[in-house]
Amino acid sequence: MSTYLLSDGVAAEAGERPRGRDIFGWLRLTGPGIAAAAVWVAFGLACLHWEDRGDWSQTRSVGIAGFVIAALTLFGTLGADRLGKVGDGLRQRVPWLLALGAFVTLWEVATAKFAWLPLPFFPPPQAIIEVYTDDLPKLLDSVLASVKLQLGGYVIGALVGFVTGVSIGWSRSVGYWVHPVLRFIGPLPATAWLPIAFFTFPSSWSASTFLIALATGFPVTVLTWSGVASVSSAYYDVARTLGAKPSFLVLKVAIPAALPHVFVGLFMGLGASFAVLVIAEMIGVKAGLGWYLQWAQGWAAYANMYAALIVMSLLCSGAITLLFKVRDHLLVWQKGVVKW
Amino acid sequence: MVAQAIAEPITYPAVGAALDIERVSHAFDIDGVALPVLDEVSLKVEPGEFVALLGPSGCGKSTLLRLIAGLEQPRSGTLREDDIHIKGPHPSRVVVFQDPTLFPWRSVWNNVALGLEAQGILKSQRSRVDAALELVGLAAFRNAYPHQLSGGMAQRVALARALVNDPKVLILDEPLGKLDSLTRITMQAEIVALWQRKGFTTLLVTHDAEEALFLANRVIVLSDRPARIKADIVVNRPYPRHRGDPHLAGLRKQILGLLGLDATW
Numbered sequence: 001m002s003t004y005l006l007s008d009g010v011a012a013e014a015g016e017r018p019r020g021r022d023i024f025g026w027l028r029l030t031g032p033g034i035a036a037a038a039v040w041v042a043f044g045l046a047c048l049h050w051e052d053r054g055d056w057s058q059t060r061s062v063g064i065a066g067f068v069i070a071a072l073t074l075f076g077t078l079g080a081d082r083l084g085k086v087g088d089g090l091r092q093r094v095p096w097l098l099a100l101g102a103f104v105t106l107w108e109v110a111t112a113k114f115a116w117l118p119l120p121f122f123p124p125p126q127a128i129i130e131v132y133t134d135d136l137p138k139l140l141d142s143v144l145a146s147v148k149l150q151l152g153g154y155v156i157g158a159l160v161g162f163v164t165g166v167s168i169g170w171s172r173s174v175g176y177w178v179h180p181v182l183r184f185i186g187p188l189p190a191t192a193w194l195p196i197a198f199f200t201f202p203s204s205w206s207a208s209t210f211l212i213a214l215a216t217g218f219p220v221t222v223l224t225w226s227g228v229a230s231v232s233s234a235y236y237d238v239a240r241t242l243g244a245k246p247s248f249l250v251l252k253v254a255i256p257a258a259l260p261h262v263f264v265g266l267f268m269g270l271g272a273s274f275a276v277l278v279i280a281e282m283i284g285v286k287a288g289l290g291w292y293l294q295w296a297q298g299w300a301a302y303a304n305m306y307a308a309l310i311v312m313s314l315l316c317s318g319a320i321t322l323l324f325k326v327r328d329h330l331l332v333w334q335k336g337v338v339k340w
Numbered sequence: 341m342v343a344q345a346i347a348e349p350i351t352y353p354a355v356g357a358a359l360d361i362e363r364v365s366h367a368f369d370i371d372g373v374a375l376p377v378l379d380e381v382s383l384k385v386e387p388g389e390f391v392a393l394l395g396p397s398g399c400g401k402s403t404l405l406r407l408i409a410g411l412e413q414p415r416s417g418t419l420r421e422d423d424i425h426i427k428g429p430h431p432s433r434v435v436v437f438q439d440p441t442l443f444p445w446r447s448v449w450n451n452v453a454l455g456l457e458a459q460g461i462l463k464s465q466r467s468r469v470d471a472a473l474e475l476v477g478l479a480a481f482r483n484a485y486p487h488q489l490s491g492g493m494a495q496r497v498a499l500a501r502a503l504v505n506d507p508k509v510l511i512l513d514e515p516l517g518k519l520d521s522l523t524r525i526t527m528q529a530e531i532v533a534l535w536q537r538k539g540f541t542t543l544l545v546t547h548d549a550e551e552a553l554f555l556a557n558r559v560i561v562l563s564d565r566p567a568r569i570k571a572d573i574v575v576n577r578p579y580p581r582h583r584g585d586p587h588l589a590g591l592r593k594q595i596l597g598l599l600g601l602d603a604t605w
Contacts, residue, residue: 242455243431
């Protein structure tokens with residue numbers, strides 16, 4: 001009965017849809033895309049029409065890029081049905097494209113064209129693009145140095161924290177000795193060790209690796225520990241009656257059951273280690289994005305600072321996305337996972 | 341109907357073990373005070389018997405099962421499986437708990453494989469896992485995760501996880517307690533069928549007199565805490581049994597009387 005009614009309704013919908021509603025529907029679907037294209041055209045015109053209030057080499061290419069984005073948006077919107085997945089993706093992101101276009105246009109006009117914002121401190125978009133084209137080698141070197149330092153420290157800290165956490169959670173005697181140390185040292189911000197670390201370690205690189213590992217290790221240890229400690233004893237009972245040895249209980253029961261907690265620790269550790277990385281680079285290490293920021297400030301190269309900040313935020317966000325991917329892969333069995 | 345379906349292919353020999361529980365007492369420490377839960381319980385179970393332990397809630401039935409499983413050691417007394425002293429858990433005595441306690445991070449297949457994996461024999465005996473899943477009718481769900489299963493299905497997986505080890509003693513700790521009444525009735529028949537087919541000794545803790553009488557050869561009625569054996573009732577009726585059987589109804593009245601609940605009859 002209900003099936004009959006349903007198909008009947010669909011047939012009526014397809015057959016005699018009024019013409020006027022059709023145009024409105026089309027406009028609702030493509031309107032935002034057309035508006036976004038218009039905004040990006042406005043950005044291009046703003047770049048090319050008015051004279052710059054400073055000396056920037058990339059104004060023309062940035063303007064042309066605006067027109068290219070506008071053209072891609074327009075054709076993408078009109079041909080979305082034929083583009084399949086790409087078309088759907090574009091349609092979903094069009095509101096953001098519109099907002100971004102409006103923001104860049106405002107930014108361009110307020111800085112390069114009319115200097116409503118004081119100029120050296122608020123560089124226009126083309127100045128930041130100029131950093132990426134002219135200062136690319138130094139920026140890439142910095143990225144590489146930061147990634148190397150961060151990765152080394154984070155991996156060491158995560159591994160040590162994980163092993164320590166499992167040991168405390170599992171063994172009472174390990175807990176007896178390590179727990180007080182952890183309580184005493186753990187809450188200390190890793191950056192407080194900075195002065196000591198820089199003169200006790202043989203190099204600033206090893207000192208920074210230690211600090212990043214420390215910042216990562218504490219939350220990973222505590223959360224792994226609490227994860228292992230909170231595993232229901234019923235799981236151990238089941239495994240023991242099925243013939244499990246202690247090693248099986250640790251590796252195949254305690255650790256997988258604690259893994260959701262471990263990942264919370266890994267996320268917290270990642271956030272904490274970013275902070276330590278940047279500070280260590282600003283103060284001691286003569287490489288990396290933190291150092292680049294510091295250097296740019298010394299030369300009053302504000303565009304370089306914004307450019308480095310954008311790269312830094314892409315890297316940090318990329319690292320977190322990567323960690324989420326790893327977690328989703330390992331914890332497929334969890335339902336209702338947090339989305340990033 | 342169930343009996344006819346399983347009566348022909350008796351491919352498995354009777355593998356049940358005898359259990360000998362001798363003057364077992366046990367107590368828990370609660371804030372330094374010893375709380376006695378079992379008081380000189382003695383019980384002999386023949387190989388292949390289906391024994392139901394019936395008693396009021398919190399009387400210590402589950403503690404007795406934990407002692408038989410070897411998960412805990414009694415304060416005094418001895419427990420033997422085929423004349424061998426029970427000193428710890430062993431896969432020949434497997435427990436199915438009230439909660440299925442499936443490992444949520446393992447698929448159904450990997451949950452059932454748990455015992456063989458823990459004993460280090462999974463690689464050569466993978467077909468046993470498939471057979472156990474087949475036995476409980478969940479072969480199609482081998483790749484599902486526990487959160488995707490209904491309560492009855494999860495308990496069936498727990499049953500398969502126990503049976504894959506070919507236990508000599510199957511210990512059921514109120515396994516149907518949390519299921520809806522329809523699933524319960526279906527699974528009661530399934531448990532009888534599995535028991536008849538495999539021949540293991542079965543111990544069932546329950547506080548449902550009707551369930552005990554429908555399933556077991558013998559019903560042991562326990563007293564309030566600390567548990568003592570109040571009555572040992574032989575249920576001499578053929579399977580499949582019928583819930584309306586007047587003989588069972590009579591026994592039920594007797595049991596409820598022993599538990600002080602005859603006023604409800």
